[in-house]
Amino acid sequence: MSLDLQFFFEVLISGLLTGVLYSLVAIGFVLIYKASGVFNFAQGAMVLFAAMTLVGISDLGVNIAVSALLTIVVMVVLAYCVEFFILRRIVNQSQISLFMVTIGLSYILLGLGQLVWGAEVHSLDVGLPVGQFVVGDMFINQFDLSVAAICGLIVLALAYFFQRTRVGLSLRAVADDHQAAISIGVSIRNVWIIVWSVAGVVCLVTGTVWGAKLGVQPALNLVALKAMPVIVLGGLTSIPGAIVGGLIIGPARKLFEVYFGSIIGGATESWVPYVVAIAFLLVRPAGLFGTQELRRI
Amino acid sequence: MFYRAARRLPTSYSSQFLIIKRPEDRILAALAVGVAIFLLPHIASTYALSTLLVPFLIFSISAIGLNLLMGYAGQASLGSGAFMAVGAYASYKLATNVPHIPIVLDFFIGGVAAAAVGIVFGLPSLRMRAFYLAIATLAVQFFIEWLFSKVSWFWNDHASGVVSTPAFSFLGVPIDTPIKGYYFSLAVVALMTLLAVNLTRSHIGRQWMAVRDNETAAQLMGISITKAKLSAFAISSFYCGVAGSLWAFVFLKSLGITSYSIDTSFKIMFMIIIGGIGTIMGSFIGAAFVLIVPILLNMIPATMSLPLSTGVLACLEQIIFGVFIVYFVIVEPQGIVRSVRNLHQKLVAWPLTVNR
Amino acid sequence: MRNISPTGADTIIVDDVSLRFGGVMALTGVSVKVREGEIFAIIGPNGAGKTSLLNCINGFYRPTSGSVALVGADKPSISVSSAARSGLARTFQNLALFRGLSTVENLLLGRNLKMKTNLLQVAMFVGAARREEIEHRAAVEEIVHFLQLQAVRDEPVGQLPYGIQKRIEFGRALASEPRVILLDEPMAGMNQHEKAEMSGFIRSVNDKMKVTFVLIEHDIGVVMGLSDRIAVLDHGEKIAEGTPSEVSANPSVISAYLGVEH
Secondary structure: OHHHHHHHHHHHHHHHHHHHHHHHHHHHHHHHHHHHOOOOOOHHHHHHHHHHHHHHHHHHHOOOHHHHHHHHHHHHHEEEHHHHHHHHOOOOOOHHHHHHHHHHHHHHHHHHHHHHHOOOOOOOOOOOOOEEEOOOEEEEHHHHHHHHHHHHHHHHHHHHHHHOOOHHHHHHHHHHHHHHHHHOOOHHHHHHHHHHHHHHHHHHHHHHHHHHHHOOHHHHHHHHEEEEHHHHHHOOHHHHHHHHHHHHHHHHHHHHHHHEEEEEOOOOHHHHHHHHHHHHHHHHHOOOOOOOOOOOO | OOOOOOOOOOOOHHHHHOOOOOOOOHHHHHHHHHHHHHHHHHOOOOOHHHHHHHHHHHHHHHHHHHHHHHOOOOOEEEHHHHEEEEHHHHHHHHHHHHOOOOOHHHHHHHHHHHHHHHHHHHHHOOOOOOHHHHHHHOOOOOHHHHHHHOOOOHOOOOOOOOOEEOOOOOEEEOOHHHHHHHHHHHHHHHHHHHHHHHHHHHHHHHHHHHHHHHHHHHOOOOOOHHHHHHHHHHHHHHHHHHHHHHHHHHHHHOHHHHOOHHHHHHHHHHHHHOOOOOOOHHHHHHHHHHHHHHHHHHHHHHHHHHOOOOOHHHHHHHHHHHHHHHHHHHHHOHHHHHHHHHHHHHHHHHOOOOOO | OOOOOOOOOOOEEEEEEEEEEOOOOEEEEEEEEEEEEEEEEEEOOOOOOOOHHHHHHHHHOOOOOOEEEEEOOOOOOOOOOHHOOEEEEEOOOOOOOOOOOEEEHHHHHHHHHHHHOOOOHHHHOOHHHHHHHHHHHHHHHHHHHOOOEEEEEEEEHHHOHHHHHHHHHHHHHHHHOOOOEEEEEEOOOOOHHHHHHHHHHHHHHHHOOOOEEEEEOOOOOHHHOOOOEEEEEEOOEEEEEHHHHHHHHHHHHHHHOOOOOO
């Protein structure tokens, strides 16, 4: 394989794998949007909060597996609090109001996390392999590959959960039509708590993975902004969409930056993903896998 | 008791167009204007003038701009910071490269430039709605931030990305002291508020609200959705552009892209949601709230002599601000302006009660 | 029963229109001619395609085959805006009012196409803009008076009772001074008294302003008393057309509504 082509593939694969990382964040968004109709801007803050809690607890000397369990407990408590203090009081409000509330929530979580655990950067070692696979003449990052595998596992677990369990069915009912779900006896409150808890666990995994890659630092919160093009491209209501979105955006931004970035000044990664997402949205305004709203008159 | 609560029936159409309908309120408004023009600049400290009042006035303009777009026309936008930047940099380029034009006129042209950019970046609104549109406007925000930090032509290729803005004068008076800055901003705010109020009560404002409330029905009535949405983006960006220019030339006296970041866009959005989305008055209330609360929060530990480190303080402030936002959305989703209006109703009827 | 049967020129010509959505045929080969100045009703069981037909006349749906022509329209093919501009107004089954705006503001929006002042003039609000606004407010005031909406003129319509909202929507259609008004179930959800009032309004507008009406309605009593001619749709096809007495005696109409005895 020629050197140029090999380099292209390395960038491509690296992009695909980082795309999967964004998909992880996006999956958390989609879960919450599907069940509570809320576009959760606090997702990034939740990821950071989960990671900080995990690191904070394990730094106290607790075994990492136990720390993870304790963090899950914390995230479930958080889900309860969010449902009790916030969700049940904003039921019929406009989308913008709901979005605003999550921004407020993100500020609260960011402040709380730093207050409790401090603002320094922590490194996180969870035993994922580092180093490179060598395929032919190409280097593939082992860490990124393991992350992709983890993401795949999560998707399978979620798919099983939604399709095969009773709870999953109630979640889908609520996502489809709140009123109808209530009328058949589904407890919306329990559904919300479950969904936010599940999302919390996804955030923990995401935070762990990102934290291991970048270190657990406040900038982790910004992954939310980076994941937004992925969510929007895939469609707000689709987990497969989140994955496909990540697989498109990840390589696109890497390739653009590597091949065109130097010509126009570099640091294009902040806006290229958004432009790519918009380009797709112009053709399919509800995202690749999203559901189009029907206009009935 | 303070008001004549019995209904005054209108006898002419022109009387329907008065901005302040009750004579008692007009007295109040005249008082407020009098205080703002004659009293305030003299009793307020230079600190208050320059760090509170002038920013309040300037951001009120941005808040009105965003309110016209999001509150009246119902189009999501997270790019208001970017449009402020476009106005600021356009004015800067004009001020430094085309000296024959008075700088105050540059502010206006900068606003027009922002309006043009607003139309272009408002095009996705014809295809997308709500969140998808909000994300598209985020693209604008990030792209413009990138543009004004990488392409040095915009700041005349100075070595540092932050440049000082030239001094300017208005009608022969140099705007170089906080008091003059205050009066100038006040004048601009007054003019732009009047224009905004006229717009919102005209058929164009009604078209915006129709598109917001029921786009399909609006289209079926023959309203041009394209014209409505793009004009909303244009006007909104114009307002933000002018505010951006004022921010650089009157307040900061310098120009750098960091003042127009996504945090600014969020700040403006908070202003209109907390103040009252879809109202002009709410833009002012929200601007005052969002600008003053952090300052108050900062002052509390000092006055209470609490031994908190700056780090802890910053965290607490963040938490409290977040709680405020959540609280307001839950308790007063229509903004503070709704509480003010309820209070006004009660005052009009006092000592009788309002039966609504 | 109406005594006078207008025999004016055709004003809406629906010619062999079919409409397909995916695998479903909403309309199959429907042809209808509405005459100027008449009150024309479309009735039929639920799902018969009545609203779809109205949407085709309005330009909201483009027929899969066949054509719709509005006599007097400037363009041969119908689009929503050209229909509106050639004097067509309509109301909707599920109410399409602008909930955040007041009654007067909703009515004023009906006159939107007549407002010509541009953005700049409007922002200054002197001279032409002011005069135009006053002129249209005066026109709208007459509708407020005619429909007895004075009590709610400045209320945001979203909070008003359903019957009043229906009346306001009718007023908004009137405000554009149309030649033809399409009404989609204007009496739905009304009690007898409100229905009588609405029928009165429709007849009054038809008599005095010579406005043609095409209405979809389920209350057969209302339809029989109000309309000049009726078309009956069932499963997307026209199964009968004629005067109220002709239609009510038509056996296929009776079986469509009541079912055929096996």
